[in-house]
Amino acid sequence: MRPIDPYSYHCGVMDSFCEIVGAGVKPMALSHPFASPEERAEYREYAAKMAGQYGVLLTEEDSLPVTPLFPADACEGAYVFLFIGSQAVQERYRALRDRTAELRRTGQYDLQSRLEAARELGRLLGYTPEAVERMIASNLEA
Numbered sequence: 001m002r003p004i005d006p007y008s009y010h011c012g013v014m015d016s017f018c019e020i021v022g023a024g025v026k027p028m029a030l031s032h033p034f035a036s037p038e039e040r041a042e043y044r045e046y047a048a049k050m051a052g053q054y055g056v057l058l059t060e061e062d063s064l065p066v067t068p069l070f071p072a073d074a075c076e077g078a079y080v081f082l083f084i085g086s087q088a089v090q091e092r093y094r095a096l097r098d099r100t101a102e103l104r105r106t107g108q109y110d111l112q113s114r115l116e117a118a119r120e121l122g123r124l125l126g127y128t129p130e131a132v133e134r135m136i137a138s139n140l141e142a
Contacts, residue, residue, distance in 0.1 A: 010043055015050050017083050022054030026126030027089045030064070031081040033074065037062065040079045047081045057084040065100040067118035068139040069132065089124060096120050 010032060017029035031047070034040040040060065051058035059082045064075040084090045100117050103109040115136065122132030 007042070011046050011050075014043070014047050014081065014083070018050040018054040018056050021056045021083045021085045024085065026085070028082055028084045028093060028124050028126075030125070031083070033078040033080050035079070037079050040081070043081070047083075051083060057087070057090055058082070059084065059090070061097075065097050065117055065121060066104065067100065067121050068114055068136045069118040069121050070135070071139055092120070093124055096124070 014031055017026075017031070020026050021029050031040075031043075034043070044060075047058055061078070061080050061082055064070070064078045064080065066072050066075045082093065084093065096117060100109065100113075103113050118136050119129075119132055122129075122135070127135070
């Protein structure tokens, strides 16, 4: 099998996720995380082109809400693109991100809050409830 270079791989993933979000299969999707804002910037033009082609919103995040949906170290400093299907979904994501950050900042991010945030993030990503619960269980055990 011929090797795939990382740039082409990331571009293919972004194309696929934009198509899926644009078709309404998922409310939003995340790119794979990049090691730095500079690395992510190398893909910005392509990500914008794909978002435009499929009619989805594009935004950048430097950290994802830390929830038990994903391992914490995968969220903090996760330089990603978000491909978002509508303004309403974008507003829900921002509210989740901001609420989670505020709860963490004030020391009120208890287990119940973390579980609620994980489930909301899972819904935004279009995951089934069963998949969300499986992912949460896996990350709470770790």
